[in-house]
Structures are given as C-alpha cells and as structure tokens.
Amino acid sequence: MLLLVTITGLLASASSRPCDTQGSNPELFLSLNKNLLRSLESQEGLPNPSIHLALRLSPHHNQAKETDHLNRLKNELHDNIQTSLTHSQAVSGLMALYALALKSSCYDLNTITFIINDKSETLLTHLKRQMEQEKDHIAFSHRPLTNYYQYSLGVLALCVSGIRVNNHVSHKLIKAAENEQFKHGETQSVDTYAMAGMALQCVKDSGSYAHNAAELDTALSQIKQKILASRRADGHIGNEFSTGLAVQALLAMGSEVGECAASMNAMRTAARSNTYHNPMAISQTLPALQRKSYLSIKTLECLNEDDTLVLEPVDPVVVLTSDTKVMVTVEVVTASGAAAAYSVDVPKGSSLLEALELLERRDVGFTFQKESSQWGPFLSAINGEQARQSDRRYWLLSSDGTALTQGVGDFKIDFAQKITIKNTSY
Structure with missing residues (x-):
C-alpha cells in the first residue's frame, strides 16, 4: 500500500508540473545559448530585440555582450522606430518587442521617449x-493596421510592463480568437495563436479585464485547443519554426506534461540536427526548451545573475562549392495570375537566395529585390512588381507545391525542383 501511495504521489507531482520533460539537457541549452550570443557578432541590419529577450531569459549570461546589445537597441532600433513614428507608420509589433527587450534587462521604460510634433512622450x-x-482600425475594417500577431505583441508588452490594457483593446483580440481570424493567407497562424495566448493569459493574470471574465476564459481555451490541434505526429506544432512560440504559450497557459512533452522532444531533436541555425529560430525555441515564456519577463529581477557564458574561438568555416549541379525551375506568379517560368543550374546545397542571384545574372528577364527582417532577407519585388506589407501582400514561396517554412537565405537546394514565387494577399 505504501508503494502504491508513493507512486501515486509521484504521478500526481509529475502531472502538475507544466510541460515537464524527462531530465534536463544542459549541454544542448548551452550550445544554443552560445550560438545565439555568437550571432550578435555577425548580425546585419538592426539589432534584434527577440534575440535579446532569449539571452535575458536564459540562466547563463555574458553581461558585457548583452549590455552592448542593449545599447544598440537603445540607439539604432530606437532611431528606426522614431523615424517610423515621424512618418505615421504603424510599428506596434516592433515597439512592443523593444519594450519587452528593455523590460527583460530591468531597464526603466519611463526613461525611454519618442518625440512627435515637438512633444516628448514615453515609449509605453x-x-x-x-x-x-x-483597435479603431479593427472596428472600421475588421482587421488591425498591422496584423493580429503584432496586435498580440502590443497587448503582451503593455501587460508585462504593468500597464493596464484597455478592455476594448483586449476585447478585440478575444473576438478575433473566437472568430478564428488568426490566419496567414488561408492558413491558420500557429505563431499568432501562440502570441495571442500569452497576451490574453497575461491580461487574465493581471485581473484587469473587467468586461467578461468568462469570455476571456473561453478565448484562452479555444486558443489552447487550436495550438494542440496543430500538433503533428512528430511533435512539432504547425512546423519546426512555430513550435517554440507554441510551447511558450502552452507553458504560459499552464499546460501539463502530457500536452507538450512530445513537442519538447521534437524541439530537442531538431536542435541537435541544427534545424535552428537561424538566430531568430533559436530565440523563440531556447526559452521554451528552458521552460520559460515571454510572460517570464514580468518577474525578472536581474539580481545576482550568472556571468559565465564565454565564447570560445571558432575556426572560420570554409564552404566548398559543390561540383554537382541541380536544375531549379523558378515560376513567378503575379498578383493578376500571370505566370512566367525560368530555369537555372545551381551548385547542390546553394541557398534559394543564391539560386535567384544566379538566375538574375543570366539576364533572362528575371529581377528581384530583397529587404531585411528579423528572420533574414525576404523578397519584396519580383520583375518590378512589389508585394508590400502595407498592401497586405507578400511573396509566397513553395517547392513542388509545398509551402516553404524557411526564408530565401535559409532554404537549401539539394535536388532538382520547381520553386514557385506567388504574389499573395493576406
């Protein structure tokens, strides 16, 4: 009887621990942590607040490098947001990430200001x-100025920073969840469900939503169900690159071991096979593997922190061009539906970006332009036609009919295939 009681007690204890897993993986976590820290040395464009969040949520730190990155955020990213505000551009998502990054370093957000029309006001x-x-744009056109992912980030950043979120702002997010409006094109966006889940969980925990508590609980339940319903047989939720945020949301919403242990295992397996070589992918996966979420920022105290994370010298990697060539057919489908196809032989293992550069150099009428993002370069124009976020359009990439989960800089061409680049609305 004593043995039975003991086993029962252990099972009860295990089931009550949110998203617990079998043992820890300190070597794997440390490797990801160092890769993320090392990415700061080769980072192009604006400093990435998401990387800063992940570094700060980790138990291991390199205080000097994190401080340098924080200063870059306060200068370069700050100036970029200031320019956007001056030109009346919607930047709620980027501003929210900036606030979360500062908060993760326990920085006083009241000292961060922007100037519009000669008037200085705080970031928050x-x-x-x-x-x-x-919110007003949703009431007018049934969608945000940006998208519901950025809208959720805004709610989350305000809530984590201790600012009471307007009930009407939260209500719009709740209704969007109820009406299943978290989509990217025609596909349900796991990333958006995850961010909305963390945002609304924070609102619930704060006790500030006085409109309808039952409505909030229902929305959270629906979000959780959507996330769990998106889990694949291999444990990934949505795809390999949305699993990190999805698990963060499950952690934030108090999921038990059975609901995300398989996803934890899937992320560990993917990490060991270097699936997460993109710093942005690491930044969303590492906190989840360490059983943290963006809600954890709310309770960070930045006291007696570890400062032992040291980067060992790394020998430069020499990438040898393959002698094996594979043929890639690139099909471009414009917004009007007109299609044009091009072919090019590329060295096996080339990135899609390198393949497009080779194709452009052949001078066969194919041209493209790219812009930078937190995930790396993305296509902004093909053959002179733009697909701009301001017009709620983007270039959808697919290989032999299957949508790509990686960007043009990360996707590798290892075999002959047809790449379709389609001007798509969302």
Missing part, C-alpha cells in the same frame, strides 16, 4: 496610442 504612452489606433 506611444505603444498605448498605437494599440488604440489598431
């Missing part, structure tokens, strides 16, 4: 105004 004041504009 501007973010609240951005969210009001987003």
